Each structure stands twice: as structure tokens, then as C-alpha cells.
Amino acid sequence: MFSRPLTPEQRRILDTLNVAAPPMDEMFAVRLERHFGELYEGLTAVYPDPKTMLGPLLEIMRQRYRERPADLKRLDLERTLAKDWFQRPEMIGYVCYTERFAGSFKGVEKKLDYLQSLGVTYLHLMPFLKPRPAPNDGGYAVMDYRSVREDLGTMDDLQSLATKLRQAGISLCCDLVLNHVAQEHEWAVKARLGDPKYQRYFYMFKDRTLPDQYERTLPEIFPDFAPGNFTWDAQAQRWVWTTFNAWQWDLNWANPEVFLEFADLILWLANKGIEVFRLDAIAFIWKRMGTNCQNQPEVHAITQALRAVARIVAPAVLFKAEAIVAPDDLIQYLGQDVHFGLVSDTAYHNSLMVQIWSSLASRDTRLMAQALRGFPSKPYTTAWNTYLRCHDDIGWAIADDDAAAVGLSGEAHRRFLSDYYSGRFPGSQARGLVFQENPRTGDRRISGSGASLAGLEQALEHGDMQGANLALERLLLGHAIVLGFGGIPLLYMGDELALLNDYRYLEEPEHAMDSRWVHRPRMDWAKAHRAQSDPHSIEGRMYHALRHLIAVRKSTPHFHASIEAEILEPKNPHVFAYVRRHPLGNLVALYNFSEQPQYYPLGQLAERGLTQPFDRISAKSIAVSGGLVRLEPFARLWLTQGEG
Template sequence: MSNRSPDILFSNHVRDHPSWSVFEARFQDIYGSGPERMAVLARITDSLADALRTRSTALVELDRARSAAPDWTSVSGNVIYTFYVDRFSQDLAGLIERLDYLQSLGVRWLHPLPLLRSRPGDSDGGFAVADFRQIEPHLGSMDDLAALTTALHQRGMGLLLDVVCNHTAREHAWAVAARAGDLASRAFYRVESTETSVAAWGEHLIDVFPDTAPGSFTHEPEMGGWVWTTFYPFQWDLNYANPAVFIEMLDVLLFLANQGVDGFRLDSAPFLWKREGTSCRNQPEAYRIVEAWRAALSIVVPGVVLLAEAIESIDDVLPFFGQQSPGCDLAYNNGVMTALWGALADEDAGIARTLIEAASVRPAHAAWLNYVRCHDDLIWNALAAYAEPADLKRWSDFYAGGGFSGGRAFQTAPGGVPSTNGMAAALVGLGRDGVDQDLAARRLTLLYGIIHGLDGWPLIYMGDEVALGNDEAFDRDPARRDEGRWLHRPVMDWYKAEGRDDPDRIEGRTFAALRRFGKLSRSLDGLDIRGPARPVALTEKAVLAFERFEGSRRLLVLANLSPRGVVADLPPGWAGGGHDLVSGRDQSGPSIMLEPYDLLWLADRT
């Protein structure tokens, strides 16, 4: 053994690892087997061995610590904070200076939105990546990224980084080489040579941005045809039927993981595989690709987590957790998020109960990322499998200004209803004339109290902790006015944040509430409260109730979705009431009075 070279030792480690056979199986599911694949697998072995050889001692130790607790992703209270770096702290150096602020809020994970080098000009908010191995220059450098991950690890925090795995910018080196005639680079993309074939594919596709970027193909004379562009014309879809694309993206993940990145948000994961006669979303191969990445990463960087960015129905999201083998560790709980807004508008918990029940069947190793808002729109059409078209339209109209909300309608595909843009504070009515501001503030904290009580990782969108409102001036900026989602991508208001410790200001009350919810969430493991949230139907339709009961103690969350006080009859097994973790007071049963937009977390009395 001592006579073998280090490279051979690392290669042997890769091949001997239990996850290698899983990787081989998933790779063969996608690309088949045979002699021609042996060279491809040999190249992947070399990539994994090289990444293992160059991984720092500190990161290896972090991997070991996480691997020693295989269910660490199920620990309660992994609060995430998501933001655009330039709008929060200007750059990565400034972000390090803001870590005290985030840590005081109870944040455990930072989830910056795209910060890899993007194309000049319009880059779809950074999602048109021109180089996966460089940081956007105005944000910093790879050295700054390494400094950030080091600072985070010293505080027991982690970094989730966006990796846009479905497409590249038109300016990416692969696309530039493809336009110059390089056949190997051309094979990285999907190109159709005739309008007839474009029309045949398009018959089954659903436009993502039908107003600002209709269609899914863009004519490129230098390519001699039409390039597949699901999102915008400057974003070229990668061709994952070519195993070289799979390998390159795996190399990107390994490279970034060795910079200290702790997890990856796999952007647009449902779109990875194209199949004629389908919508080209959520195809079996897309799930296998994620499972193969997971297996490969488990060999080299087992402490790194994968987050599926799949804004689809829950039935289509669940397979991203893994079917034949483990896939993503996390996925956005988009269905529950959207349903909560619908339930709040109706003052009826029905749709939220339906989606919480659907989400409860997640695999035991998986965790939901629970959120109230994010940088994207509220997509009502994602609830089409669970609600009637009239419901979707009612909610869409309500949050476009028909109710207490200060949101705006966004584009939609033909046959659907408009999505909604707006910050959470605006959507609940804060800052809107004629809307009771105390009730609006209660709505905001109620939603955050609910998501912290659910199983999974709660996410805070930048500014929600100080009730930051819409950027109403975005449409006066020529660079942003054609993209309605900039309404809810404001610059962080640090003057408002200065009021976070003042209980007489909305900023102080909101910050304190979210910080308390994070602490309560982190306390659940110590109370042995575990398991998925399961809804409970009550006679009062305005009260959302769900239980978690797989530990030695149970939790019952009660949320009044209405602006009036209601009496909730407790469900069977809770007739005696319980101890409310939110207020710190005991509550007796069999009925409990809930104030407008009130929230209780009832735990079994010890």
C-alpha cells in the first residue's frame, strides 16, 4: 500500500466507497452502459479523486462531523436567510461585516441569490451565468468567497449557493465556442434546424415568461438554427443527453464545494431533460441526474446539501428527494407557501390543510424548506392540482390589489391565472392606505410563526424581519422596469433595521417575533418533538391546525387566519389543553379563544 501513489489511493477510495455503486447505477440509468461509457466513468473517477485530494483539512473535518450525525439535516431551527448580495451588503466583504446582524436574528444558513459571474446587462437577476468558477466582479472574488465561508464556519453557520444547472448565458465560453463552430461545444446545447421541429416541440411546452420572453427557442444564425431557451433568449438550455454536460456540472459542484460552499440550490432542476411529446419538465432522467450528483458528492463532500428549486406540484417535487436512491436533501415547500396565502385571503384553512397533508409524505431523510416569500413570484398555477380555477383566480385578484394586499399581477401562461409580485409586508397590507396596520403586522408574523412550526428549515427573505415593503420605484429604472419581480427585490433599508430593538416600532416587533420563532424552532429537538406536520380539521374553518407527534412529546399549532377572535374546539387527545411555547403560558381546554391572527404552539405538559 505504501508504494502506491497518492492519486491511486484517492482513486481507490472513490471506487471502494459505498456510494460509487449507487452512482454507477444512476449514471447507467441515464446514459446506458457499454464499453463507450467506461472512459466516461474513468474521467469521473479522476475528477472525484482530484477533488478529494485537494479538499482542505478543515472541510474534511466538517464533513466528518456532519456524517457522524446522518440525520443532521432534520435538526430543527436551521433558519436560512436569502438575499441578493448587492442589495443587502453591496459585496461579499460587506456581507462578512453583517454577520453579527444575521446571527442576532438566529440565522444558521446564508442563501445568497446568484453571485457567480453573469452576462453584462440584463442577466435575469444573475441567473444567466457566464462563468461558474468566478464571482461577479462587483461582488468580489473567489478569495472573498473563501473568506466568507471561513467566517461562517467559525460561527457554526453555512452557505447555500445558487448553481444554475439548466442553462448558461449566451456569453458563456461553451456558447461562444459553439457559435464559433466547435462541434464539441455545440453538443452542450439543444439546437433545432427547422421551424417545423421547433413547432413540434413547442406544441407541448409551457411558456415560463409568456409576456417578456414568449416561446422556448431563439433563432441563432451562427448556430444554423434555433437554440433551446426555456427562460430568456440569452439563457441557453444545456443538453444533458450529452454526458459531457453532466460531468462539467459535477466538476463545477466539486470546485465550489472545495471553496467551502456547504450546499447548492439546483436552479430550474425540473427542466434538465427534454423528451418529445411532453412538457419537458420533471422527466425521470431529471430525477436520476440529481440522484447521481448526490451519490458522487457523498463520496467526496458528504457534508454538502442539495436543495431542489422545483416550483411544481408536490407530486412532481417529491421525487427530487430521491426514488431509487437519495436525491436532494431539501426542496422548496412551494405548495404550502402558496396555499397559506390563499387560506389567509379566504380566512379558511382548507387549502392549507390540503397542501400540508400532501407535503407530509416526504421521505424520512428529506426536509422541506418552508418560506413565506422569496425573490420569485407567487405562482397560483402551481396549486392547479389542488384547487379549482375559480379559487386560483380569486386569490390572484385578491393579491393584485383586490383585498388588503399591495401586490401586483404578474404574467402567466395561456389558460392560467396571473402570478403575484410583492414583498410579504406589502402583501399583508403594511403601508397601504385604508388597511388596519396592527392587523397587517399580525398577518406577517402569523405566517412566519406557521412556517417555523412546520417540519423543515424555515427561510427568511431579506427585509421581512423588519417589515420591508415593495420597491415601488423599480419601474422607473430602465434596467429593471420590464421585469415585474423587481417589485420585491428592494435594497435593504438599514435605517429601518436600526429599529430592530425598539418594541414600539414595527421593525422591532417583527424582528423580535422572527428571532423568537427561530429560538422556539431550535428548542423542539430538546423537547423531543419530531416528525412531519399533519393537519387537523377543526369546526372553525378560519383556524389552521396541525400536529407533530413522532417524538415523546407532541406539538399542536393553532393559527387563526381571520381578523376576528374565534373559539377553537381542540382536537381529540388535546381536550386538556397544553403549554403554549409562544406565550409561555398554559392553555386549558377543551376550547381555546384565539385573538385576531393569533398563534399558539401547544406542547404536551411535562
Template sequence: MAKKSRAARKKETATRAKAVTRSVKASEDTKAAAEEEKAAKAKAEAKAEAEAKAEAEAEAKKKAEAEAKAKAEAEAKAEAEAKKKAEAEAKAKAEAEAKKKAEAEAKAKAEAEKKAKAEAEAKAEAEAKKKAEAEAKAKAEAEAKKKAEAEAKAKAEAEAKKKAEAEAKKKAEAEKKAKAAAKKKAEAEKKAKAAEAAAKKKEEEDRIFMERLGRHHDELRWLYMELYGNDDMFAELCGQMKRYYDERNEKLKKLDAKREAEGEWYRKRDMLGMMMYIDNFAGNIKGVQEKLPYIEKCNVNYIHLMPFLDSPKGRSDGGYAVADFRKVKPELGTMDDLAELAEKCHDKGISLCMDFVMNHTSEDHEWARRARQGDGEYMSRYFFYADPSIPQEYEKTVPQVFPTTAPGNFTYLPELGHYVMTTFYPYQWDLNYRNPRVFNEMMYNFLYLANQGMDIIRIDAVPYIWKELGTNCRNLPQVHTIVRMMRMIGEIVCPGIVLLGEVVMEPDKVAPYFGTVEKPECHMLYNVTTMATTWHTVATRDIRLLRKQMDIVCSLPREYTFLNYLRCHDDIGWGLDYDTLKTWGMEEVPHKKYLNDYFQGKTEGSVSRGELYNEDPVTGDARFCATTASMCGIESAGFEQNAEKMDWAITKDVMLHAYMLTQSGIPMLYSGDEVGQVNDYTYKDDPEKAPDSRYIHRGKFNWDLVENIKDKSSVQGRIFNALGKLEKIRRSEPVFNADAEVWTKDYSDQSILWIVRRAGGEELHAVFNFSDYPKTVWMPEKAEYTNLLSGGTDEIVTVDMPGWGFFW
């Protein structure tokens, strides 16, 4: 780019300066023009403002003149109006004064008139008052006169009424007195009649007692004196017998008379028993009363209540260690509850049975407590020995009842320095029946319990009652003397009572406890051997021993009555006829082991379940515990859920019950058997029960099973309904009468048991298959038979039976 010269630059600067000057001048010219225009505008506005002001002033002047004129006119008008108003006010004032004067004159006149009127009214009122007072006085005098007359009349009437009332009262009192005299006379006559009736009744009752006593007195005294030789104690016994007879209530005395007239009332073919633990079955005695409808539904008319008398917890042996013979265990109820239950049972035709533990008491019994304190009177009621040599002598000949759980027959009391006889458990002290006080007091307990309404008294452990050094202390002659005396005492005081003896002995030792027909002892005995032999037959499928046992029973006098059962509260002791079994190659020890193994389910073909009781570890001997249902296989079939095995088990269960119902005597169910209740192993959870396996079949009654009987296809429904059918047949057919002829029939098959019953010209053929296999049985002759199970009648030659089947 080319560089400019200084002159050029100077010229250029001048030119720019001129241009700026022109611009400034133009700007100033414009500003001056604007200011001139503004000044002209301001001048115009000032002119307009002056013109407007002049116009406004002119209007204001005009307005002021108008206002001045209006003001003058208004003032003139106001002045005229004020003058007019003043004139009007003056006129009004004059008129008001005139009116006021007139009113004052009128008021004065009115007041004068009012005063005159008031004076006239006062005068009239005074006259009226005087007149009214006169009239009131006259009226009052009249009323007073009338009142006086009324009072005089009322007085006269009151006196008359009083006189009449007095006469009426006198008459009523006379009538009342006469009526009271008549009532008193009637009551006296009624009382005299009642006294006469009571005296006659007492005389009759005394006659009955003396007649009964007379029938037995000589024999009773003979036996008593033979044992005790104490006339005073015998006299006391007779006096107490009379006392308990007098205390026996009217209903029980009537029942006694009825049963005496009937004779052997307990042997009717409709008798069916059921034994139960009160707490397991219904909680308490009142609970049993509530369950009577169910018991009736079971066709049961004889209830055996297992031990319920007071006994110490944990040392009761299932209630057989009695601490008080006159007190019920508090948790079960009271004696009043028991008496009420007995009365309700009698109303329904049901008999009650209870256990009477004669052999021993609990160590908590009052006698035992006093004996433990060293009181000789009470020590003599037991067997106490300071010298150990005597107990040692006893031990040489007396067997042990519980060799493992309670070995020995004596217990040493260190605080007393003596040995006491305890045949069963250490807390059960044997009573000394050599002491007449023991016999008498126990008979009083027996009669007290009978008076609570008991019908059947089960005498516990009968063979053990009398002790004799040098013997086995079992089945001694004196036991029979005691039982015979007890039988006679019952027939004198309470002849409606039945004695049931618990004799768990060999067959030849059981029958003697019936006594003789002329001098009976027990009315009934447990058919223990037949029960054990029945289960032996189940295990061996061989009826020979069972048939022999039945033949022994059938050969006894028909008056002898056995209680037949399959299971009970106790264990099964295998007290079989081993002499006979030995001839068939069965030795006692190995056979007992076989039976225990079989029923525990340890042998081939066994469906039974159960546990051993009181096993001897040395000899291997043991007893067995289980329910009927578990021994028949219902438990194992249920566990396996095997329907075919369950059918077999139910068939076996029903067949065995049918066999029990066929036997002569009274059938007894064990509560729960009617619904097939199985073993209860929960007893192992109770420390007190766990050592005693008998509680496996002493479980609580399962009422849920009862609900199942409505379903006839259920296990419970099948068993319950089958047993019910058999029971009804038994009570309706004369061939089941107690006096029927009964025998067994020989048959070639050793698993077939054939029983014949004959009564009223008819024969019952009851045949039982004790094997797993079906059998065909030939009848004795071709004839027309009635099948009691189906009701059909037909000509029969043979009968087919399934395994464990039967027919009637």
C-alpha cells in the first residue's frame, strides 16, 4: 500500500473539521426552531386558559347572584313559615290548656263519682258480709247439728258393729278352736295311724330281718366261733347287721324283696356286662350317668366300675390300694354321686358292680397310719414282725406275686423296726383276718357300700385272705369260712347283693369258691382259665384244651355261674392245664414263651400286637397285655391299611365274642371292645404308668369311634352291629337260659369247636372255626335247621364256614 503525504493528510483533516461544524450548526438550528414552536404553543395555551378563566368567573358571578336571590327568597319563606308555626303553636297551647282544664274538671268529677260509688259498694259489701256471716253461722250451726247427729249415728253403728264383730270373732274363735281341735284330733289320728303303720312296718321289717337272721344264725355263729371264739364280737356283729339293715333305704329293701322272690335274678339270659374305668370312660361318676343311654344302646344291663375308692396317687395299684373304704376319689365324685348313679341305673334296669379289696389296705389307710405310729391295737390288724426269722419262714413257702417289680412278701419299716406283710406291693399291707376286729370292720364296710346301691360286689384276691405260716397262704380252708360268712351276712342284710369272686387259679382251685348248693359262697366267679385257654386256642389253632376246659365247667352244678370274658383290666396269665398239654408234647416254659411271642406278633402268621407284663429275666416267664381288637389283628391291619387283613381280623373278633356269648354264665365286655378299640401306647408318656404295661389296654375310651358306628361299613360299625345282633339273639332264644344243658360235641377236626345247648325241647348247634382256612362241617343228621344269624330255615346237611367263622 502507498504512503500519503503530510499535505494530503492536513487537507483531509480540514475537510473533516468543516463537515463537523456544519453538522453542529444544523443541530443548533433545529433546536432553536423547536424552542420557538414550544413558546408559541405555551402562548396559545395561556390565552386559552385566560379565556376559560374569564368565562368561569362570569358563570360564578351569575351563580352567586342566583344563590343570593334564592337565599333571600328562602329566608322570606322561612320567616313566613316561622310566623305561621308560632301562631299554630300558640293556638295549640291554648287548646291544650283548655283540654287540660277540661280533663282536670272531668277527673275531679270522676273521682267524686268513684268515691261515691266506692262508699256505696263498701256499704253494700258490709251488708252482704253481715248477711253472709249470718247465713254461714246458721249453716255452721245446721252442719254442726247434722254432724253431731251423724256422729251419734256412727257411734251407735260402730258400737253395733263392734258388738257384731266381737260376737263374730267370738264365734270364729270358737269355730277355729273347734276346727283346730278337729285338726289336732285328725293329726293325732293320722300320727297315730302313721305311728301304727310305722310300727307295723318296723315290726314287719324286724320280722323279716329276724327271719333271715334265724335262717343263718346258727351256722354263722358256729363258723364265727370256730374262727374267733369271741361271743362279744359276734354279738356286736349281729347288732351292726341290724343297724345297716335299718339304714338301708326303702327302694333297696323293695329291690331286695323282688330279687328274693325272683331268685337268681342275675342269671337271666339277657344279662350282659361291661367293665370300665370311670375316668377313662366318662371323666367322673356324673359323666357315667350322662352316658347311660349309650350303655343301653350296647344292650348292657350290668356295669362293673373299676376301683374308684380313695387311694394315694402314684401308689394305688390302679385303685387296689384303698386308703378309705367310705370315700370316693375326689376327682371322680362323692358317695352321694355314687348313690345317685345307682338309683338312675336301677330305674333303667341296670345293675352296678364294684371292687371290694378285702386282702389289704393302702399304707395310707387310717389303720396303717396308726400302726406305723406303734399303736398295738392297729398293728394287730396287720402282720407285723420284729424278728426277721418269721418273715423268712413265710418266704420259704409263699410264692411271689410280682417277683420282678415287687419281690418278696414283706417290707421292712425302719422307723418302726418291724417287717409288715405285703403280698402284692410294698404300699399294700395285708390284713390279719385272725383278728375278729378286722373281719367285723371289713363287713361293716361291705354293708355300707351295699347300702349305696351296689348290686354286685367283686371280692378282690379272694384266695389270699387267710395267712398260715408253713403254707403257701393260698386257698386255705379259712378263706372259704370267711366267704361263706360274708355270703350269709349279705343274705341277712341285703339279699339283693351278689358276690363275685376273683379267683385267678387253676381250674380245680376255682370251683370250690362256689361252695356247695346247700352252703354257697360266691354267687359268681371269673372264668379265668377258659379266657386264657381261648387265647391259647387262637395261637395254636387246636381246640382240644378249650374243649376239655368247657367240659369241666359244664359238668359243674348248673347253679354255679361263671363270668365269661375275652379281656379285662388285668393281664393274661398263662395259667393253663399244663399236665394235659404235656401229654400232647407242650411243655410249660417253652409254651408260655410261644404264646407271648405269638401275641407280640413275633411268630410267622401272627397278626396280634401287645406287650409283656412282669417278665422274669431269669425264667423268661411273663404275662401278656393287649386289647381284644389288637390281639385279633385289627391294629396291625389298620397300620398296614390292608383291607383283606382287616376283614379277617373283624371276622375273628366277632367269632370270639360269639363263642363268649355261647358259654354258660354271664358275658362281660371290656369297654372299647364293642367298637374295636386298639392298644394305647401313650401310657409310656406318663411316668407313673410307664412301668406298668397293663395300661396299654387301659387307655381312654375313644368317643370318636362311637361316631363311626353309624357307618355300617366302617370297622366300628361292623363290629358294633354284629355284636348287637348276637346279643339280641341271645336274649330272645330260650336255649341260652342259665338252666340249659350244655355240652361239647366230638368232631374230627381239631380246629373246630362244636357246642350244643338244649332247653325247652330245642337244640342250638354253635360251631366255631379256630383256623385260617375255610371248613365244611357235616351236621349230625339231615334235618331242618333255623339259622339264627340269617333267620332262614332250611334242610341242611353241611355248613360252609370261612376261616375264623362260626354259625348258630
């Protein structure tokens, strides 16, 4: 959609390539012509001699196209004709660890009815490509991209699961770690043994001269257990760049061979049935002296080129950027300027998640409105991934400028949130754990399940049913925002049952030092069955209320991801409001972040065309008194005009 005509030079290069190796069929030829310009421009922005890469790259692409199964080629055609398939309100994501959800790939197959009952159309199975033995950063230290974890099954089992998911209308998402490999990976093993080809796959230094220069501007990702960014390897007699852990070796994407390796990997995995690639640690893949080596321009050029490769061979595939960065940096991963709409199709809206938890703690939405109102607009062909919780910790990404604009100190508010969600703040109901406290910066991230952070754990411990009710309302408020903000909402496993922190991780030596495992529980299938059969139980109330929200979302065209949520000025500091402008009429969403009833002026709704507001969640017209709409504690309203 955003492609430009080929330049005379690009046309000449493509014609030369086609003479050397003619396209196999018309479909491949048309897509190659369509996306060649963005492929070549991406390569040219990074590599000194991209023409030398094109021959080997096109051979990889032709080979993987020949191997692509017929049913996937049909899916390619369907999605080429319906490019907005992933932006539609019907898209609902579910995120889980395979072994903790169902034991194995075959186990997941047996739970498809459960996923379908929730309305899931997108399944992200957390890292399942073969990692090094523990410790392996939760699977993000990949030892072999072409094998899967033996405890989960075989590659054939994965392909079978992907097929059954596709037949059930569910797209499978796979983590693809781009920044690094495990030190046991074949490439690293050969580099350690002195193979110069594979040493060029990494950043390896004979002494500390360059590493020390880089370190002057590099942050520490895991200061507690992986300080610094370089590790001495005794066998190689080299310092190796290791941003995350000593056993995760950073790849050198300045080497064209690394690009070719990953282009082939993506297409090979796509042919196994992977439909969504979560591009893990993508922000880190380009290194530049004097910077923090994150979000460099070459990252987006590389992504554009990889996406063009996928669009030519397997256009049913989506790219999802795992970039937890500031808004002005984050928007680049969906494409801005010359990359507009040409890089990742989706990205995590980390700020929305942070602001929900911030407003739940403060009962004040002014910071939330300030931060989200200033968010740059994304390309209309892309989608945010919205979520309330995920597998990772919560880092309090509160910008000082946003805080100052509403009369707060950014540093003080971040400290308040860490105290509040670790239960240290007086009156806090939260049960979170501090993760990776950095004494130098004062940074304290938080681990914990959504339910425990919302106060359910403490309430049940004290037999406080009123507190439990409020905790469920907080959770449903948060999920309503996630479902109604626009994009692809991601439901983290167990949140639909309000599962609590699981402290058994302390009994597992490979997990005991990492508090994030407190919110990575094993699925409680007894609770799942009780939730389905008993709507009055804690888990049943959460499950059925969430299913209802999902069903309403799916029937509401206003939630199409091409439409932006326009944040409204807070007329009541406890109420978060936005409008979604749609050809069928506007939708205004209202959310009360307080335990007390609140009021919102009808005039603000009337200005958006809602003179007779109808709440799609409760399927009722809204009572108005004295020109004000009453919102019950933690109310969530999706308002349209009349009964439409």
C-alpha cells in the first residue's frame, strides 16, 4: 500500500536478477515486483554493497516459496486481499507458556475448545525454540532455531498444532530472538573455536579498549545478576558483547551473512505454520559508539528489508516488535518517515499498561490522559498490542515531562508506584515483588500477577469479600481499557481466572533468583472448570465477565485498529475518557478509577454526537440527571448513540 514505483536503477537490478533466475510463477513475480523497492532500500540503508546480497537472498526466497505448503499459499492470498485481517475487533490474543498451560504441543491441541470459548484468535506460545540448558532467560537464549524444546514435543508436533490452530481460526505467534543467541548455538561454538566466518557473526574483541569505550554510554539491563555488557571468553580469548547475560552472545547485524541467516529462518518457520513473529529484543540489534545502542536507524531499515522478504514469500505473516521504549522511539517500530507502514505490523503499547496501573494506584487519570494524548499517531495499517499484564516485570516508564505537566515529580511518582505495588505504601492492597532494584538509578521494577497487584490476594487472605469484589472490579476495568483502546488485546494466561501470585517458583533452583516467575503460574484447570460451571465463584465471575467484554468488543466495529483512540481532557480527575470516531458514529469510552461513584458531564458526550448515550457493555441506555452521567465505582462504559 505504501510502496513507490521502482527507480530506474532498481528496475535494472531486478531485471538482471530475473534474467539470471526467472520467477517460478506469476504470484511470486508480482509480489517480488511489488516489494522489491522496499527490500532494496532497506538493504541499501545498512549494507555497503547490497547488490552482492541479492543473488543469495533471492535463492533463499525462491527455495522457501517452492517449499511453502498449498494451504499456507492460500492463506497468503486471502490475507493479501484482506489486509486488515489482524486489525478487526474479532482479534483476541492469548499468551501462555506451553508447558504451564497444557504440558506440550499435543496438550495445547486438546485445549483448543477452551481457547475458542474465550474467543481467542491469536495464540502466543512463549519461547519454544530450543534454548540452552537452564539458566536460559526463560527460553530467550536460543541454542537452535530449527528445533523445539524436547519436553514440548517435536517440530512435527509444532507444525501439527499450527495447522489445527489455523483450522480453528487461531494464528500462532512465535518468539524470534534477533539480538543474540545462546553461547551453545552452533554459530557461537564455531566462533569460539576460531572460525573467522562465525567470529564475524558476533562482536568479539581481543582487549578491553573498544568495550570500555562502548560501556561509557551503555545501560545495564540486568544489573543484579548480569552487570556490564561484555564477557571474557577464555576459549576464544576474546571479549564478547553480551547485553543481557554472559551466555547470550549479541549478533553482529552489520554482517550481511547474519541478515541472510534470519531471512531464511523466518521463511522456514513460516512454512511450519508460524503466522506472527514476535521480534524479541529488536531495539538492541544495531550498535553505535557513543549511544545506548538502542533504537538506532538501522534497526528499522533491517526490519523493513526482512518484512519485504516475508511479504514476497509469505505475506500471511505478521511482524510484532518487542520494543519497550519511549513513545517517540516506539512509534518508529510501526514505521515513520521513509519507513511509514513498512516495518513491523504491530507493537506493544507498554505505556497504556503502565498508565492503567499508575491510575489504579493514584485514583487519578490526569497523568494517564497527558501521557497518552501526546502519543504519536501510528500508520493506519498497523495495530497496537494492548495488555494489562504479561510475562515480564513492570518498569515504571513515567516521563518526567508528562509528570511535570500535571504537577507531579516523575521520580517521586515512580518511587510511589514501586512502593505501592510492592505493598510498602500505607494502605496499599497490592502484593507485588521488587525486580532488579538498581541502587545507582533508584529504579525498582515490579513482578506480580494482575490479581495480586489488584488486591485479590490480600483480600482473600483476610477473608475480605468486599476487598475481593473491588479487586475484581479493578481487573475488569483494566481489561475493558485493554479491549476497548484499539488494536490486538492480549490476555495473559490465568488472568481470565484471576490467578494469584505463585510463590512455588522459590522451590525451583533455576527460577528462584528471578521474581518474574511469581506471575508465571501453571494453569489451574480445576479453577478453569469451576469458572465455567460456577459463575458466582471468584474465578467464575472473572471468567464470565471477561468473556462478555470480549463478545461485546467483537460486535463493535468502532474498535477496528485503524482508528485511533482520541484522549479527552479529564473533566473529572477520576474518569478516563476517549472517543473513537467511526463512520457508523462515535464511541466514547468512560472509565471510573475510583472506589466511589463519579460523574461525567453529558455535554461532553453530546459534543461527540451522543445525546442519548447507550452503553454497549450493559446493553442499557444511560440515565442522566442534572446533565451528568453517573459512573459506579470502577465503572466501564462503551457509549454509542441510541441503541446502535
